[in-house]
Amino acid sequence: MDQNSITVTLTENKKEIPQSNQLEFGRIYSDHMFIMDYEASTGWHSPRIVPYQNLVLDPAAIVFHYGQTVFEGLKAYVTKQGNVQLFRPEKNMERLNRSNDRMCIPRIDEDFGLEAIKKLVSIDKDWIPTAPGTSLYVRPFIISTEPYLGVAPSKKYQFIIILSPVGAYYKEGINPIKIAVESKFVRAVSGGTGEAKTAGNYAASLKAQEVVAEQGYAQVLWLDGVERNYIEEVGSMNIFFKINGEIVTPALNGSILEGVTRNSVIELLKKWEIPVIEKQISMDDIYQAYQDGHLEEAFGSGTAAVISPVGELAWNDDKLKINNGEIGPIAKKLYDTLTGIQYGAEADPFGWIVEVE
Numbered sequence: 383m384d385q386n387s388i389t390v391t392l393t394e395n396k397k398e399i400p401q402s403n404q405l406e407f408g409r410i411y412s413d414h415m416f417i418m419d420y421e422a423s424t425g426w427h428s429p430r431i432v433p434y435q436n437l438v439l440d441p442a443a444i445v446f447h448y449g450q451t452v453f454e455g456l457k458a459y460v461t462k463q464g465n466v467q468l469f470r471p472e473k474n475m476e477r478l479n480r481s482n483d484r485m486c487i488p489r490i491d492e493d494f495g496l497e498a499i500k501k502l503v504s505i506d507k508d509w510i511p512t513a514p515g516t517s518l519y520v521r522p523f524i525i526s527t528e529p530y531l532g533v534a535p536s537k538k539y540q541f542i543i544i545l546s547p548v549g550a551y552y553k554e555g556i557n558p559i560k561i562a563v564e565s566k567f568v569r570a571v572s573g574g575t576g577e578a579k580t581a582g583n584y585a586a587s588l589k590a591q592e593v594v595a596e597q598g599y600a601q602v603l604w605l606d607g608v609e610r611n612y613i614e615e616v617g618s619m620n621i622f623f624k625i626n627g628e629i630v631t632p633a634l635n636g637s638i639l640e641g642v643t644r645n646s647v648i649e650l651l652k653k654w655e656i657p658v659i660e661k662q663i664s665m666d667d668i669y670q671a672y673q674d675g676h677l678e679e680a681f682g683s684g685t686a687a688v689i690s691p692v693g694e695l696a697w698n699d700d701k702l703k704i705n706n707g708e709i710g711p712i713a714k715k716l717y718d719t720l721t722g723i724q725y726g727a728e729a730d731p732f733g734w735i736v737e738v739e
C-alpha cells in the first residue's frame with residue numbers, strides 16, 4: 383500500500399476553524415479523519431480519508447469490554463515560512479507497533495502509517511494553528527471491533543487517525559508544576575502493560591490524579607509497583623532530575639512508557655556533553671540529594687508540554703522545593719531547543735523533522 387491507495391472523500395460541510403489563541407487541548411477536531419480496516423482473512427485494507435464522523439460499532443465490540451486498543455500522540459507544526467512539519471513521527475509508528483505486539487493487535491506497516499498521517503495533515507493543513515506554541519495534535523489509534531464477549535484477541539480492528547488543533551501549553555510562560563509522589567496507587571508493574579500506550583493504563587491512573595488534584599497538585603509521580611520506592615514517570619511524561627551537575631532519568635524497565643521526547647532530551651544532552659545517566663533512581667536518592675543541596679532541577683518530558691519543570695515534589699509529609707520553584711537552565715535550554723527545532727526556528731542537526739507537502 384502507498385499514499386495513492388488511500389481514497390479521499392472530502393467533506394461538503396467544512397467546519398469553522400477556531401481562533402489560534404482560544405484553543406484548549408483535545409476538544410476540537412478537524413474536517414477529516416483516516417480509517418482502515420483489518421480482518422484476519424485479508425489483513426489491513428481499505429485505507430481512506432473521509433469527513434470526520436461518528437463510528438458505528440457493535441455494542442459487543444471487544445474494545446468496549448476488554449480495552450484491546452492502542453494509541454499514539456504527536457504534533458504537526460507550521461513554521462514561519464509556512465512549511466508543515468512533523469517531529470520524529472517514525473518513532474511514533476515504531477512505538478505503535480511495540481504497543482500492538484504487547485496487546486495482540488496486528489502490526490501496521492510503519493511507512494504506510496506515516497504516509498497516512500502526512501496525507502491527512504496535508505488535507506487539513508489549514509487546521510494547523512499559527513499562534514506561538516500552538517500545533518495540530520495527531521492522534522492515531524487502533525480499536526478492536528469484533529463483537530465477542532469472550533476474552534480473546536479480536537479478529538477485526540480499525541486504525542484511525544484524528545487531528546485536533548491545540549493551544550499553547552504554557553499560556554503565560556513556563557510555570558513549574560507541583561507534583562505529588564504517589565505512594566498508594568500504582569500505574570504499572572513490570573510484566574504489565576506500562577510500556578504500551580494502551581487505554582487501560584490511563585484508566586488506572588485517574589483515581590490517583592483525582593485525589594492529588596484536590597490537594598492542589600498538577601500530576602502524580604509514579605513509583606514502582608513492587609517496592610513503591612523507585613521512580614517511574616509522571617502522568618504522561620517521563621521524568622528527569624539534575625543532581626550535582628548530572629542529569630539522571632529512570633532506566634527503561636518494562637513498566638515505563640518510552641517517550642519520544644525523553645529520547646530527544648537524552649540525545650540533546652549527549653550532544654551538549656552534559657552527563658546524562660539512565661538508571662534506577664529511588665525516592666531515597668532524591669531525598670538525600672535534596673537534603674545535601676544537590677537536587678538542582680527536575681522536569682518532565684512529553685509531546686504535549688515538551689518540557690515541564692517541576693517546582694515542588696510532595697513526598698509523604700515533606701515538600702521538596704526545587705530551584706526556588708523556578709525553571710532551571712537545563713530545562714529552559716531543552717525547551718527552547720526542542721521547540722526551536724519543532725517550529726523550524728532552529729537548525730535540525732539530527733534530521734528529526736519530516737516535512738509534509
Ligand SMILES: *Cc1c(COP(=O)(O)O)cnc(C)c1O
Nearest residue numbers: 618619620639641642643684685
Ligand atoms: C505518551 C507518554 C509519555 C511521553 O511520550 P512522548 O512520546 O514523549 O510524548 C510518557 N509517559 C506516558 C505514560 C505516556 O503515555
